[in-house]
Amino acid sequence: MKIVVCVKHVPDASADRVFADDLTVDREGTDGLLSELDEYAVEQALRLAEAGDDVEVVVLTVGPDDATAAIKRALQMGVGSGVHVLDDALHGTDVLGTSTVLAAAVTKAGADLVVCGMSSTDGAMGVLPAMLAERLGWPGATYAGRLEVADGHATIVREDDTARLTVEVDLPAVVSVTDQSGEARYPSMKGILAAKKKPVQTWDLDDLGLDPADVGLGAAWAHVVGAEPRPDRGAGQVVEDRDGSGAGAVLEFLAAGRYA
Amino acid sequence: MPTVLVLATFADAVPSRATLELLTLARRVGDPVVVVLEEVSEAAAAVLAAHGVTRVLSVQDPAFDAYLVAPKSEALTQVVDAVGPALVLLTSSVEGKEVAGRLAVRLGASLVTDAVDLDADGTATKSVFAGGWTTRARGGRDVGVVTVKPNSVTPEPVEGWSPVAVEPVAVTLSDAARGARITARDPRAGSGRPGLTEATVVVSGGRGTGGDFAEVEALADALGGAVGASRAAVDAGWYPHAYQVGQTGTTVSPQLYVAAGISGAIQHRAGMQTSKAVVAINSDGEAPIFALADLGVVGDLHEVLDAVVAGLKADQA
Ligand SMILES: Cc1cc2nc3c(=O)[nH]c(=O)nc-3n(C[C@H](O)[C@H](O)[C@H](O)COP(=O)(O)OP(=O)(O)OC[C@H]3O[C@@H](n4cnc5c(N)ncnc54)[C@H](O)[C@@H]3O)c2cc1C
Numbered sequence: 001m002k003i004v005v006c007v008k009h010v011p012d013a014s015a016d017r018v019f020a021d022d023l024t025v026d027r028e029g030t031d032g033l034l035s036e037l038d039e040y041a042v043e044q045a046l047r048l049a050e051a052g053d054d055v056e057v058v059v060l061t062v063g064p065d066d067a068t069a070a071i072k073r074a075l076q077m078g079v080g081s082g083v084h085v086l087d088d089a090l091h092g093t094d095v096l097g098t099s100t101v102l103a104a105a106v107t108k109a110g111a112d113l114v115v116c117g118m119s120s121t122d123g124a125m126g127v128l129p130a131m132l133a134e135r136l137g138w139p140g141a142t143y144a145g146r147l148e149v150a151d152g153h154a155t156i157v158r159e160d161d162t163a164r165l166t167v168e169v170d171l172p173a174v175v176s177v178t179d180q181s182g183e184a185r186y187p188s189m190k191g192i193l194a195a196k197k198k199p200v201q202t203w204d205l206d207d208l209g210l211d212p213a214d215v216g217l218g219a220a221w222a223h224v225v226g227a228e229p230r231p232d233r234g235a236g237q238v239v240e241d242r243d244g245s246g247a248g249a250v251l252e253f254l255a256a257g258r259y260a
Numbered sequence: 261m262p263t264v265l266v267l268a269t270f271a272d273a274v275p276s277r278a279t280l281e282l283l284t285l286a287r288r289v290g291d292p293v294v295v296v297l298e299e300v301s302e303a304a305a306a307v308l309a310a311h312g313v314t315r316v317l318s319v320q321d322p323a324f325d326a327y328l329v330a331p332k333s334e335a336l337t338q339v340v341d342a343v344g345p346a347l348v349l350l351t352s353s354v355e356g357k358e359v360a361g362r363l364a365v366r367l368g369a370s371l372v373t374d375a376v377d378l379d380a381d382g383t384a385t386k387s388v389f390a391g392g393w394t395t396r397a398r399g400g401r402d403v404g405v406v407t408v409k410p411n412s413v414t415p416e417p418v419e420g421w422s423p424v425a426v427e428p429v430a431v432t433l434s435d436a437a438r439g440a441r442i443t444a445r446d447p448r449a450g451s452g453r454p455g456l457t458e459a460t461v462v463v464s465g466g467r468g469t470g471g472d473f474a475e476v477e478a479l480a481d482a483l484g485g486a487v488g489a490s491r492a493a494v495d496a497g498w499y500p501h502a503y504q505v506g507q508t509g510t511t512v513s514p515q516l517y518v519a520a521g522i523s524g525a526i527q528h529r530a531g532m533q534t535s536k537a538v539v540a541i542n543s544d545g546e547a548p549i550f551a552l553a554d555l556g557v558v559g560d561l562h563e564v565l566d567a568v569v570a571g572l573k574a575d576q577a
């Protein structure tokens with residue numbers, strides 16, 4: 001079985017994240033890392049590889065030069081090899097374009113199972129796995145809090161607002177996992193050393209048979225026409241609670257805003 | 261006027277508040293046509309008509325409940341082909357977004373998720389990077405697909421409306437849409453409180469509750485609100501995951517958010533930062549949550565909330 005794990009390289013959420021002049025994310029200004037939620041996807045793939053014979057795990061990312069850092073981290077965690085889709089024409093690609101590129105890369109790599117995170121921590125749309133499944137024409141089992149794979153099918157448990165669902169899909173399929181699926185491991189010293197020798201392939205749009213005119217900022221279906229930092233919320237009033245003064249302030253606030 | 265197709269969601273056979281919000285936004289752009297993926301009663305159709313809907317389409321198919329997402333998206337694609345809207349609006353729930361994503365792929369349409377506002381030309385405003393930035397985005401192809409977060413606008417009925425007949429629509433679903441079989445469904449026991457995303461008030465408790473949510477629940481009930489929890493409270497087993505607010509829980513943007521015993525980690529803020537007003541109660545005056553609170557109280561949450569609830573009851577008496 002071949003598992004492809006899709007991971008995104010994102011600006012560190014604990015630092016200041018900013019937009020560049022062309023209204024795309026400024027990826028130079030902030031340190032990037034493997035999107036935190038994709039670590040859970042890597043973890044699930046590694047667990048499947050450890051539990052089964054003959055399971056190969058490949059990590060796949062679409063992104064600029066720096067995005068190799070996300071691949072490296074996954075290799076250090078234990079993934080066997082990496083694929084980096086890198087092409088200048090990809091700058092500013094929206095989610096429609098990204099799903100096209102990922103679908104082409106998954107097809108070229110060949111996969112029985114694709115594992116994604118539930119959402120990136122930058123675009124945070126939470127839709128890419130479903131869109132990838134749609135493009136590939138494969139079933140999608142998304143937002144898995146639990147994942148099991150056996151005998152050519154995957155079973156997931158997913159919680160939504162109203163119910164807990166058990167969902168079954170035949171492979172090949174696309175799965176996305178949540179942070180409820182199981183803590184992700186830290187790379188060991190051995191893993192860090194081993195990662196240096198693992199193969200990483202770089203593919204451009206030509207390798208994927210895609211036309212540069214169909215992706216990137218110019219071809220984006222959705223155009224960002226404005227981006228502004230939110231005006232500082234300006235920390236409001238802070239009161240120390242003394243002899244019930246805290247509750248008094250809350251009651252006044254509730255009355256003033258007509259919440260009560 | 262262009263047509264705007266709205267995917268309505270129902271709660272207990274009536275249109276959800278989020279749906280009425282979508283209709284209010286849809287009317288800025290064009291004539292709203294509603295599609296409902298279940299049976300529509302006359303009463304429900306009247307509520308939709310009172311919010312400016314000119315057509316109500318009802319699609320029913322057992323596949324909607326038997327399989328995950330894809331059948332709904334495929335059905336919606338066929339409705340779009342028949343109706344020819346300039347814009348499709350859906351609610352930003354996990355399911356609404358996935359239906360929208362698959363629909364956008366099928367239509368080759370632009371997709372903007374998590375909008376909080378919409379202009380007359382369809383330009384969507386959204387809040388990104390945990391609420392740190394506001395962006396505006398416009399679709400670049402024939403049809404645009406936009407998902408809107410609940411609690412973005414106040415639903416407004418129209419003046420002078422007439423009843424609308426429900427038009428049943430038949431769809432043909434492919435085998436590919438039946439790929440993800442739902443083999444078990446355990447409905448969550450209702451809390452009797454409004455749903456997290458729809459509530460206009462959310463009162464959340466964190467690790468600081470020490471596991472006792474009594475005062476958090478009492479304040480939520482006094483304000484007719486929903487209860488939320490931080491991941492620390494969920495991980496400790498004090499509250500079910502379905503109530504988690506944040507990056508990997510539910511995103512809420514109520515009129516009022518009360519954070520009790522919650523420090524305000526970036527992952528928590530990501531899920532509540534677009535709340536219109538924030539009140540924080542925390543014993544640590546240095547807690548980061550205070551940086552975005554309109555009112556912060558440095559104190560013990562059990563004492564403060566208890567006194568607030570008592571004060572509200574005294575006012576009502
Ligand atoms: C702040 C912001 C807002 C945006 N809003 C929009 C918008 O409204 N409409 C639009 O069309 N585009 C938007 N984009 C662009 C969009 O984020 C990218 O095209 C993106 O790669 C796909 O969306 P996502 O990151 O939100 O993915 P999500 O759907 O949140 O990601 C889920 C999973 O998909 C996989 N994945 C996502 N991207 C990649 C990648 N590049 N390589 C490998 N795996 C990946 C990962 O497994 C990830 O965990 C936005 C980007 C930013 C930074």
Ligand SMILES: Cc1cc2nc3c(=O)[nH]c(=O)nc-3n(C[C@H](O)[C@H](O)[C@H](O)COP(=O)(O)OP(=O)(O)OC[C@H]3O[C@@H](n4cnc5c(N)ncnc54)[C@H](O)[C@@H]3O)c2cc1C
Nearest residue numbers: 466467468490491492506507508509521522523543544561
């Ligand atoms: C991948 C990932 C995803 C995550 N997703 C989420 C998410 O969706 N939602 C989320 O919430 N977190 C999420 N987190 C966790 C997040 O980073 C924080 O750990 C979490 O929000 C902390 O919860 P807390 O504020 O309740 O606990 P703490 O940070 O421990 O804060 C407790 C607060 O309570 C105060 N306190 C203690 N006693 C009292 C008292 N008697 N009265 C008043 N105040 C008191 C303390 O001063 C402290 O500020 C995620 C983390 C990761 C890595």
